[in-house]
Amino acid sequence: MGGTPYLEEKRGAYASPRARSKRKAIIFGGIAALAAVIIVVVVAVYFTVVKPHSSSHNDSADGAAKAGSSATGSASSASPTGASTQNLAVSGGDGSTITTEDGTTFTYTNPFGGTWYYDPSDPFNNAAQAQSWTPALNETFNYGVDQIRGVNLGGWLVTEPVSRFVPALYEKYVNTSTPAVDEWTLSEAMANDTESGGLQQQLEDHYKTFITEQDFAEIAGAGLNWVRIPLPYWAIEVREGEPFLPQVAWKYFLKAIQWARKYGIRINLDFHSLPGSQNGWNHSGRLGSVNVLNGPMGIANAQRSLDYIRVIAEFISQPEYKDVVAMFGVTNEPQGNMVGQEALASYYLQAYDNVRGASGIGTGNGPFISFHDGFIGLAGWAGFFPNSDRTSLDLHPYICFDGQSSSPYSSRLSVPCQTWATNQNNSMSAFGLSTAGEFSNAINDCGLWVNGVNLGARYDGTYSGGGTFPFVGECEPWTDWTSWNQSMKADIQQFALASMDALQNWFFWTWKIGNSSVSGRVEAPAWSYQLGLQQGWMPTDPRQAVGICESTAPFNPPLQPWQTGGAGAGQIPASFSSSFAWPPATISNAGAATLLPTYTQTGSVPTLPAPTLSATASINAGDGWNNASDTASMFVPIATCNYLNPWCGEVPAPSPLCSAPAKRAHQLAAPTITAAP
Known part of the structure; x- marks a missing residue:
């Protein structure tokens, strides 16, 4: 176990009560021969059945008692009913056996000294260590010194049709009169497909297995x-007219927290899908x-999005969760060039206030807050949010959607170092923590539905999403x-490897890709970390x-104290805050x-629920706030x-805005392909 001190927190012993056998022989007189037969039968049963069973049970109990806190054979688990299935170990390392919630087992393989830890009677223990x-x-992650090496769990709680995620979900409905091209149309198709179980059963089956x-x-x-986990x-x-399956994804995100805690993995929760769409x-x-910060519903959708950011922040800032969900990406890939940097900065500053309002200022209070660069570029954010408490920039450096080339990987090996490394180094100094929230091995856009359902690829000249x-x-x-x-x-x-070194702190997109139901x-193998490990094109270390x-000019750690929650953290100058006050004066288009x-701030808040624990009722799982x-x-x-309609597009604003009786206009724009920045 490598001598880690965290194993001392395990329970001292898990011995089963000793089985004790008692038998009384009562012989009431009778015929001598019959008495002899009875004695022979009883003795035979005792030595062939009772005694071996008793000895085996006692040996098992003795073994568990002797093992005590050093038992590392299998994972402590609870049955679906909440009762402990057996007396299992609560921690282990490389080669130990994991027993999952449904009773299946697998061998934990970790050659890097990592140890898992899970005790159902102490479910919020943070002793696990990934490597x-x-x-x-339960130790401090020293941002800027300790390196983030992560993967996205793309396609899980936010489904996407492209083959780098979950093509089989969409292939089933691609040849219909209204093909599934996004989760909106997929949800509608699944809801109408009652023979396959409808929306909830089909989508929850995906959540359970992917x-x-x-x-x-x-x-x-x-x-x-x-891990970076997209969450919608x-x-x-959901609200009126939105076909998505509500609240169920949260149940599985809670499972992700439990599993991440068990294996010592930190989570970057990425708010991936916003009402009205932040990027189209x-x-x-x-x-x-695009209907967030753009078009006539741009400010109303932003208000609603900021509320959801606040609800999420209140949950993950609770002491039971803050050390696991350690980063919060408040909005994935907003169209910064469309909505304007001033409006986006105003929105980000309000999101920052919402998160810190939930968690408080200072080290250890709530998550690092991650702002996507909005495709403006890292350099464009230098000097923004001065003295903000634990904020970071998020860049998604893909090269596969640019001009296409037939050049092999061998001639592209210098691209990451020459293109990304200097920008990352400069941003770590000029802004603070800068991470690559997404990148892949793809050097062209080949792959089933990489660009979207039936849109083809630029590389082979079949792309129909715009441009030549x-x-x-x-x-x-x-x-x-x-x-x-x-x-x-x-x-x-x-x-x-060159990409990882250039980006320094990164999340590969994505961990796994579902198989096509056709082939x-x-x-799209260039997007799968897991397949690359299995087939030998991703590094094992x-x-x-x-x-x-x-x-030639690497970032020289550490980060500034205020950038990691130290001295001066949260003291944003009033002049900056006033320059980017919420709401912005104008909304693009x-x-x-x-x-x-x-909207008006008069509704009830949908607090996120805590997990249902299988241990004692005395354990506090938090109240979500x-x-x-x-x-x-x-x-x-x-x-x-x-x-x-919140998804209406760039149409004229309703006039007059307020009248009686209440009226809701349901004008909805036809789906189009939003051009890449």
């Missing part, structure tokens, strides 16, 4: 210490128009990973990346904010106001 070089969850506890164990065993707003609630892409929930892209080559050599030779795999691995295999780029529909003094109500529609 020997990664601080345990990512499991074993994935978290494998992630730790791969030398990775973080419908994990909290399929992963925002609905393919089509000439034929470069066939995609099959890039997607048929079964034909890759060792030389190509070695080049891909070197490309991955039965992964159809990500530390191999250190020094690959040989940067809509005009003055004062002339647009807004960290700051009891945060009593503001929810932003909801005004009963006497006209509102366009």
